[in-house]
Amino acid sequence: MNAPFRVGQGFDLHQWAQGRKLALGGVDIPHEVGLLGHSDADALTHAIIDALLGALCLGDIGKHFPDTDPRYKDCDSLALLRETVRLVGDAGWSVGNIDSTVVTEAPKLAPYIPMMRERLAEAMGIEVEAVSVKATRTERVLFEPEKGLLAMATALLVRRAI
Numbered sequence: 679m680n681a682p683f684r685v686g687q688g689f690d691l692h693q694w695a696q697g698r699k700l701a702l703g704g705v706d707i708p709h710e711v712g713l714l715g716h717s718d719a720d721a722l723t724h725a726i727i728d729a730l731l732g733a734l735c736l737g738d739i740g741k742h743f744p745d746t747d748p749r750y751k752d753c754d755s756l757a758l759l760r761e762t763v764r765l766v767g768d769a770g771w772s773v774g775n776i777d778s779t780v781v782t783e784a785p786k787l788a789p790y791i792p793m794m795r796e797r798l799a800e801a802m803g804i805e806v807e808a809v810s811v812k813a814t815r816t817e818r819v820l821f822e823p824e825k826g827l828l829a830m831a832t833a834l835l836v837r838r839a840i
């Protein structure tokens with residue numbers, strides 16, 4: 679497998695829950711409900727982690743950071759992203775760019791997207807111009823938006839020069 683590039687995709691879905699915070703892309707967003715999960719339930723960061731792991735056939739986030747492990751209880755998912763990028767680097771690859779989409783009816787994410795891009799880029803050690811975060815609404819067609827939020831990501835990896 680000598681191709682200079684690898685591509686991966688990630689998908690994550692979390693339920694809304696009372697009494698939980700909403701963290702997306704490493705940014706805490708004020709909202710009346712948050713997302714349920716063992717970690718901070720940052721679905722966007724989780725989707726990016728799965729895209730990075732998927733690009734190298736390294737399995738998924740549950741394999742590397744199991745939700746049965748107390749170390750990851752309420753943990754900052756950006757720390758998991760940093761660890762994932764370290765794995766990617768150890769395997770001889772660099773993150774080229776990320777594109778991602780969050781699908782939700784509320785809250786409006788546009789004001790938070792610049793900060794999400796900055797936090798994600800910093801965690802991955804890449805330029806903010808290489809990290810795209812988009813938001814779209816469900817139009818109530820694909821799933822019941824009052825039940826949860828979903829995020830998708832694509833990652834391009836570039837083989838490091840030896």
Ligand code: MG
Nearest residue numbers: 690691721724
């Ligand atoms: Mg998740």
